Amino acid sequence: MSMRSELAESPTVVARLVTAAEPAIRAVADIVADRRPGTVVIAARGTSDHAAIYAQYVFGARNGLIVAPATPSLSSIYDSPPRFDGALVIGISQSGRSPDVVSVLADARAQGAPTVAITNDPRSELASSADVVIDLAAGPERAVAATKTYVAEVASIALLSAAMSDAGDAMTELRSLPSAMNETLAAEPEIERLAWARSTMPACAVLARGFQYATAREWALKLKELTGVIADPYSGADFQHGPIALVDEAFPVLAVATTGAALDGMAELLANVRERGGRLLTLSDDPRFGELGDAVRLPTVPEWLAPLVAILPAQLFAFHLAHARGLDPDSPTGLTKVTLTR
């Protein structure tokens, strides 16, 4: 099974997860209603860390929760974990075998904090370290580059947010997502063409703000893993703060800018990038970006769910760019599926 066919399963995976994960999601919502944590600590590495970044925005904006990344090395190499009382602690790992994510959950549980594992292997060490397990049930992911499991991790966070919130339409919005995702996959021929048109780029910046910042991070990681392009992700605000100095004639900039509170700021930033001569490719549901450079048109979905739609063309772009550069996205050089980082 290849990366390409696995990523195309994402709409099905999300549709299944919305139903199958319901009891686990409900159990977490009950814990939160009971213990009322003010902070959610999330331990994750690599791709899963980007699902954690999505959580910072969605749990913050929609649930009023502070989200802290776990700095796993405090548990794994410094043996000095913080005090987790008053926090909900979530570990995210596709394989469930990342030792430093496991060690954070073990420390939190030993301290009596409620723990949740989000993993594609409900029999993994991570799962057995947690009070509640959200099984991604995404099916085997054989490609080294994670695609459908990232989407399922983000969807799990969205489901948790919906269950902890009073917004009555959240679940309805989530249920209509798979059809928007399928619509997005139909843009593949155009994405393939745009990737081939960038086959020689040595480096690029990847920009987004707000909810989509997670998408920029994951897009950049996929590019680095699969294509050897030195892809540097930024929140639009930080990019403006300094690294915009990198942009000169034909410097490639990839961007995600979808409808919502962050849109106007992104439009201003990208116009600035264009003025400096940057070569833009924007994933957006807003037609204005077609005037600044290349653009892939996305369906409009509620802002908090837009990362689940935008990641699909980003993954497809990385897949086709690998091919365009003569590389095999199913056998990226030097990568292994599970990194046993301590």
Next chain:
Amino acid sequence: MSMRSELAESPTVVARLVTAAEPAIRAVADIVADRRPGTVVIAARGTSDHAAIYAQYVFGARNGLIVAPATPSLSSIYDSPPRFDGALVIGISQSGRSPDVVSVLADARAQGAPTVAITNDPRSELASSADVVIDLAAGPERAVAATKTYVAEVASIALLSAAMSDAGDAMTELRSLPSAMNETLAAEPEIERLAWARSTMPACAVLARGFQYATAREWALKLKELTGVIADPYSGADFQHGPIALVDEAFPVLAVATTGAALDGMAELLANVRERGGRLLTLSDDPRFGELGDAVRLPTVPEWLAPLVAILPAQLFAFHLAHARGLDPDSPTGLTKVTLTR
């Protein structure tokens, strides 16, 4: 006044801060003893964000506190700040004029959470939004690239950690730091030579783990701001997880690896980088890295304070690399000192 002379003031700035900031530091320690927050939320952008990353490690490992980045756009563009009750909220900004950092502190204060400003302008809007102001008192910083104010921000975090901790020798360790910093500055001729030897590199990875991860982030930012080199920072653990695929013959890798719990893991990673043909430059107090490539030897200081020493050769390297590439580090293209990001 140039970047070069400002960065050389850092030892003096730290020596002054240790004494002058004492009342403000004490006030924060009293608030913490009284309110017992479990989580510290830190709002910062750009260079100051790297002082916040240092805080994640030092407050976590030495004070048992959970540290959460503030995701300022939740306040500034989404108008949906999280509930800050139970948290201590710190804003870090050299100028004190970053609107989204100010907006986080304003939201936190409106909710009744204790607030601290760390800034070089005690009359700034940020300062007037906070219960306690830690004045960096670093003197005017005219160069666009922040150097001594970054060092002073990190030193402020170290002082806060010392004041909140029972470790009796922490203040003694801090007081002996300026002499180690001066010793490090003496390596400048060698750093200049190593920078000129890399004048044509288009891109590089910058690696560190644990306390020094903040240094890797700040080193990479300085390189991007001043030299146009596409410098990508990673925690060693994340690099191993995928982006190590970028390393082939002569790929430039910069690293910070100093004595402490993270050292052996870094040594293993860098040996792996060397095996793939990567071209290493390591800042370290351990002689073993001289066998893997170029190395700048640092004095040994306590691990938690080592970022204050290692940043100096990193800043000097960026300064001399800019010159080697025909650029003026005092007039970097496209940068302004204060970015009014909302």
